[in-house]
Amino acid sequence: MVRFGDPSGMVMTMSEMQRHDDEATAREATAQTAAQSQPDTQSQPDSATDSTPFEPLTATYERLRHSTDSAELSEFARRPLPDRSDQAAFSRATALLEAVAGNRHTPLEDRIMLAETMPFPNILVKLSTDPSPDVRRAVAANEDDKNWLVGRLTKDEVPEVRDAALRNKRTSWKMRLEGAQNTDLDADTLDVLSRLGVSEESGAPAILATMVRRAVALNPGTSQETLDRLRDDPSPEVAKAAASRTSDAS
Template sequence: MTDEQNTGNAEGFEPLTAEYERVRHSTDAAALSAYARRPLPDRADQAAFSRATALLEAVAGNLNTPVEDRIHLAEAMPFPNVLVKLSADPEPEVRRAVAANEDDKNWLVGRLTKDPVPEVRDAALTNPRTSWKMRLEGAQNPEVDAATLDFLAKLGVEIEPKAPAVLSSMVRRAVALNPNVTPATLARLAEDGSDEVRHAARRAIERRG
């Protein structure tokens, strides 16, 4: 390759750090939307793929990116660097989409089970990536809604039937003791195959009269 060709290739090239900062601070919503929706390069082109995913992190962290595009990234992206940015988004719908993304790392889903917005918390608790520790804490949380408790009450039975028996029964027992659990869910737990769950549910039914 000649020096002239080298010079030509270099012209117009923007280093990644410069483009990242430009995108991160951009106020051009249309351009940011285009970045968010642009198809990723083939993974075989490692340099181009890495550059594109790095720039998506900048797009995700820029609040001038339209909300619908941030939600799209939160739903579609499997990349931790992008999802971490979106998990701190001020828009609950963006965080809820991250919480429901099954490509999440379990520690990131776990963080969102503590979100102050119920819809975000509930999405995280029903994500199969959530750890058993977080599921148990969710089942014990009196602020968790009845629908999510009903989901947790099915773990190890109708949902994830091959789940560890001890862990799933601990979660179902905690659901039985949660004041938000519905009579219908309690009635089902009162017939649970686990003695501990069954007894907890029947005691709760008795207390409710």
């Protein structure tokens, strides 16, 4: 049994790894809640200054959700968002984008564009279940994903989607470790994981990054080029695992 420790002799188990990821998620959620705690004082249109007939949010949402007008949906998908200072208009627009994102009559290129560029969880969650692998892959690569969402996409049925999710910096360490242990993972993605904590994400928790790199070294799908590099890994556990694979191959 390999024990991964820091200079003080600490050892991290899988449950501790999960707790580390959960604590990071909780800190992020707390910060986001505080940032969004400003009161909404503009929730209703000003009838004295706006004579345009006002359609309730729910009515517009349902109309867009069931629309078959691809041109209208495309125009809405690419419409610039209101300034964030107009909180009511901004919130309304992002809510309606969820309906557009979930409508299969929205052109594929527009759904991909939203998946690549949107930072809003409600829209990304909607797009993460899109029937097109190209859309799901774009969501998986979006670095504004919540870690639980990109983690879910590491289990996608399409390899390209899983690979994109594992390359995403938002992926939890638990999911990265499971990916590094997956013998069906492609060599290029394994190579990306093999660099965590060294040439990529150098500030990553040393114990967690070491566990992932060692799993890559032991994965039969890892390329010889990656193994050769891991033999010189700064972690003795990783270097030893890579050397054992090289010895087995010879």
